[in-house]
Amino acid sequence: TQLEQALRNAIISDAIDVHFQPIVSLSNNQVVGFEALARWNDPDLGFVSPGVFVPLAEERGFIDALSETLLRKAAEAALSWPRELFLSFNLSSAQLMDPGTSGSILSILGRVGFDPHRLELEITETAVMGSADTAHRIIADLRAAGVRISLDDFGTGQSSLGRLRDFIFDKIKIDRAFVSRINSDRASEHIIKAILAMCDGLELEVVAEGIEDYAEAVQLRTLGCGMGQGYHFGRPADGIATLRFLHENY
C-alpha cells in the first residue's frame, strides 16, 4: 500500500522523529524523566499517528528497524539533557516475541554511551502474554543490565492482577481513563486508591497518566501517587523544545 511504502521510505531516510513528554514528581512538580513518543510528519500524507504506523511496522516486519532508530535518537537526545533524568521508551508486543530484542537494545545503549539504569521500557500486559517465555527472558536480561520495566496502560484491556505476581515490573502507569474521571466519578477514585495501596505493598512505583488540570494533579498527590504525566505538566515536544523546557524549569 501507499502508506506502507511511505513508512519504509521514512524509516530508511530517518524521517521519523522522536518527541518527549515530561514525567514529574507530584510532591514537588520536579521533572524526573521523559517518555519518548514517535512522531512522523510525512510531506505527502501529513501527520501519521504512531497508533497507526507502529502496528503497521509490526505487521510488515520492520518494527525492529524503526524501534532501533527511535531508541538511538531518544538516547542521544537524553545525553544532552542538563540532568540525569530517566528516559521511558515504548516497546511493542512484536519486540517481546523476538529473542534478539534485549541484545539489540543493550548494544544500542552501549554504542550511544547511555547508562541502562536511566532507561525504562514501557510494555503492556497483552504484550507479555503474547509469547510468555520469550518475553520473560527478554525482560530478565534487560533488568539484569539495569533497565527498568513499566507496565503501561494499567487498568485497561486485558490487564490481570495475576501478572503482578511475576515481579517483572518496577513501575505501573495508571491509564488516563481513570485519571480523567478522578474528580467526577467516585468509582474511579476508589479504583485509583486501590491501585496505589496495592503498588505500595508490592513496592512498585506509580505514574498517573493523562493529568490535564491542576485539580487532578492535586487529588492524585493527596492520594499519595508518586508521579504524574499529562498535558497539565507538558505536551510531547521535540528535542530542542525539550531542552528549552529543561533550562527554563531549573
Ligand code: G
Ligand atoms: O503519542 P500518541 O498518544 O499518539 O501515541 C499513540 C500510541 O503509540 C501510544 O500507545 C504509544 O504508546 C505508541 N507509541 C508512541 N511512540 C512509540 C514508539 O516509539 N514505539 C512504540 N512501540 N509505540 C509507540
Ligand code: G
Ligand atoms: O499508550 P501510551 O500510554 O504510551 O500513550 C501515551 C499517549 O498519551 C501519548 O501519545 C500522548 O500523546 C498521550 N497523552 C499524553 N498526555 C496526555 C493527556 O494529558 N491527555 C491526553 N488525552 N492524551 C495524552
Ligand code: MN
Ligand atoms: Mn507509554
Ligand code: NA
Ligand atoms: Na498508557
